[in-house]
Amino acid sequence: MNKYFLSLMSILILFQSFKVSDEIFNGQKDQKKGYIVLENDDDEVTVAENKSDIKEEKIDYQSLFSQASLEGGEKIAKQCVACHSFDNSLKVKVGPPLWGVVNRSAASISDFKYSEALVNFKKAWSREELFYFLEKPKDYIKGTKMIYKGLKKPSDRADLISYLESLK
Ligand code: HEC
Known part of the structure; x- marks a missing residue:
């Protein structure tokens, strides 16, 4: 290991611990991504990454099928x-x-x-x-x-x- 590698590692660790990396690298893109927990009929809990993954949220069939x-x-x-x-x-x-x-x-x-x-x-x-x-x-x-x-x-x-x- 050379000292450059070590300093790179410590910067990375610092970034991780302050969760700075998330903001820097993903920026605004991630702000919309909410984790939503749903329950379906079988009482199973599903985690959807995006609102668009939720069936109940309803897809706009009309426009989907019209196109x-x-x-x-x-x-x-x-x-x-x-x-x-x-x-x-x-x-x-x-x-x-x-x-x-x-x-x-x-x-x-x-x-x-x-x-x-x-x-x-x-x-x-x-x-x-x-x-x-x-x-x-x-x-x-x-x-x-x-x-x-x-x-x-x-x-x-x-x-x-x-x-x-x-x-x-
Ligand atoms: C590897 C073979 C295979 C492929 C590829 C496949 N299917 Fe099937 N499909 C089946 C079998 C076998 C059944 C009967 C399932 C059962 O009885 O559980 C079935 C059943 C169905 C049914 C229910 C029909 C009924 O009479 O109730 C639909 C609808 C269907 N398939 C659509 C599709 C479509 C559309 C595709 C392509 C995107 C597709 N399948 C690809 C084998 C296949």
Whole structure:
């Protein structure tokens, strides 16, 4: 260790202890970032980094969907074709066919063997349900056999759901 390194280290330690570094390096950017603790139906506590992470805070679907792109959605749908058919043949692949899926009851394709989790879901695939499911399928319906990591970006999901809506 040379003395430059040592003095650098002590400056860093000083910065840390006074939490000066935060202000200097992150400045205003961090001021908006609040940690908000939420409780959901299962009494689980979730910590959201941003207000925008809070579902109850409500996403402005109207504007999200009014700006959605069908072509964008069609591209994203390529991530699903290995497992889902999209045309009116209603062909069952690894997953159930997605033709007309928007507003269809979940687990309603009779020749597909759904997981128990999806059978028990008992909801219709509204825009909103699809929006949450496709963000992280395994988190939204625990026990689903759909192995797909999810789509993080709300606008990607709106594009994809708009594309799904066009399939009827
Ligand atoms: C690796 C295969 C795989 C991929 C990739 C995949 N899925 Fe699925 N999907 C499945 C399976 C399997 C099921 C049935 C899940 C169950 O029974 O739990 C399913 C179920 C669904 C359902 C419920 C349908 C119903 O009839 O209730 C929707 C909606 C859906 N997937 C949409 C998508 C979309 C949109 C994509 C692409 C972004 C996608 N999936 C990607 C395998 C996949």
